[in-house]
Amino acid sequence: MLNNVDVTAATTAAQSAPPSGGAPVELENLTRRFAATTALDGFTLRIEPAEFVALLGPSGCGKTTALRVLAGFERPDRGRVMVDGVDVSGIPAQHRDMGMVFQSYSLFPNMTARDNVAFGLRLRRQKGPQRRSRAHELLELVGLAEHVSKYPHQLSGGQQQRVALARALAIEPRVLLLDEPLSALDAKVRAELRDQIRELQQRLSITTVFVTHDQEEALSMADRVCVMSRGKSEQIATPSELYSKPATPFVAEFVGVSSRVNVERTGDRVHLFGRDVKIRGEDFRLDLAVMDALLRPEDVDVAVASDGLGVVVHRSFLGATTRLEIGIGGESVKADVMSSAAGEFELGTRVSLSVNAPDVLVTEQRPVR
C-alpha cells in the first residue's frame, strides 16, 4: 500500500527525472470487426503531445480494442494509426515504443521488481550497471526503492501496478497506454495510485491513453475524455464540458447521474414542472411533440409543499449533499439537497419541483417495455 513516505520519495524522484516528452497520436477512421461484432466503427481520435486522454464507455463499447489497435496487438480492418506523423499501422507491437500497463498484474513472476523494470532496457542492450541503476531510479520514482529485490508475489496489488508503471516508463515510450490499471485495486489504493499516475504523467510530459469504465477516474485524471459507444466516439471534451454540456443523450446518461422526465414540446421549449424551459443545443429540431428531458440532480430544486405533486420515495446520504428520489406522475426524479437541510425531506413528504438550469437536454422517449 502506498504510504506517505512512498509518495514523498516518488515526488522527489519525479522532480529529478528527465522529461521524456510525448508524441502526437492520431487514430483515423478505425474499424475492427470480430465475427459478427463490430468493436470499432470508424473511430477517430486525435491526441496532442503530452496530453492525457481517457477512453470511457460501457463494456463492449470498443475502448479496449482501440487501445489494443494503438498498441499493435490488434490490426484494424480499416483506418490507420499515426504516431508522430508516421503511419504505424503495420508495425508490430514490439517496435512501436509504447509502454503499457495492464488491468491484471502483468509482472513476470520469475523476476524481481528490479529485473521486471530492467527487462525492456535489457532488450535494448543497455549495460548491466547502467540498467540496474535506471531500474532503481524508476522504482524510486514510483516509491518502491525498498522493494527492488522482491518478487511479484511478495508485493501488494498496488505495488505490483506501480512496478508495472515503472517498467512501462523505463523504455522511455513515445506513448503510455493504461488499460484499466486501477480496476483490480481497492478504493484507497486506487485513489492514491490515480494521483500518482497523473502526477508522473504531467512531470514526464508523456502522451497517455487511459482506458476505463469508471467515470470518476476518467473525469479526475484526464485532460480530455472520449466517451465511446458501439465502437464510435460520442463526444471528446474536457471533463467539465462533458459533464455540463453533454453532446448526446448517451453521454448525459453515462456521465454523471441523470433523470428522464417525459415532457411536451412547444417550439424550442419544453413544459417541465409547470414552466417552460429552453431546449439545449439543436435538439429542439427533433420532430417530436413528446420527448424526454434529461436532468442532473443539481439542476432540480425541491421544496416541501403540502399540495406538491412529488413524494420523497428514497434518500441517500452522500456526505455534503443528500440525494432524494422523488416519485412524480409515475416517474422518478433525482435531486440533490444540502445534507444540513435534508432533515425536512422525510420519506413520504410531499414536495414541489422546479428546474434551476437555464436549459435542458432532450432526447427521444425511452421505448415502453
Next chain:
Amino acid sequence: MASLDLDYTLDSVEPMEPFDRGRRRKIRWGRGIILAAAALYFIIPFYAAMQFSLEDIQGHFSLQPLTELFSQPGFLSATWLSTQLAVVTMVLTMLLMVPTVIYVHLRMPRFRPAMEAITTLPIIIPPIVLIVGVLEASPLWLKSSPYLLALVYVVLAMPFVYRSLDAGLGALDVKTLVEASRSLGSNWFSTIVRVLVPNLRSALLSASVLTLALVFGEFTMASLDNWTTIPVWIAFAPTVNPRINTLVAMIFLLVTVVVLMLLVSFDRSQSRRTRSN
C-alpha cells in the same frame, strides 16, 4: 489480488459437534487405509523383485549380481543408447511442444479440446501398429538410425507432455505476459525463452521425467526396430543369471525415481529461493 472473504470464512467455522468429530476420525482412518493399500500395491512387487535379485540360493543377501552387472555383454551399450534416446526425445519433445502449446493457448484456445483428443491418439493406437507403419514409411537412411526411435518416442510422449504444459500454462495469464513482454520490445523467441519457459519450470520438469520414464521403459518399438535398448536387453540378454535382468529393471526404476526426486527438490529449492528473497 483476490481478497479473502472473511465473513464467509468466519460464518462457516462453527463449533464442531461430537458427530462431526467421529466422522472426521473415520475419514482420516479411511484415507490411511487407502494410502497403505496403494503403497503396498507398489512396494510388494518391488520388494519381491529386489529380494529375487539380491538373495543367493541359501537365502542370504548378496551384492554379487550387482558386481556382475557391468561385465554383462551389451549392458553398457544398451544403457548408453537408452540415455541418448531419452535426451534426444526430451529435447525434441520440448522444442516441438512448448511453442505449439503456447500457440494454442494464445491464438487457438478453441482448439484445445481438439488438441487434447489428438494428443490422446498415441495412447489409443497400439505401439506395434505405430512402429510397423513408421518402419514401412521411413526412408532407409532413417530406418538404419536409432534416432528413428527418438522421433517415434516424441509422438508417444506427446500425451504426457501436452497435459503437463497445458496445466502449467493454464496457471499463468499467458496472454497478458506475452503482451507485456512484446510491448517492452521483446520478439516471440525472447518472450518464450525469457518469460514463459522460466515460469513453466515445474511443468517442464514433470514433462521431462515422464518422457525419461517412457523412453527407459519402452520395449515394443525398440525390439521391432531391432535396437537393443535397456528394456530389450533385459528381455533378451544372453545372461546366465536371470537375477541380473531383474536387478537392471529395478535399477532403472530407481534411477527414474531418483531423477524425479532431484528435479522436485531442485524445483522446491528454486521456489524457496524466490520466496526467501
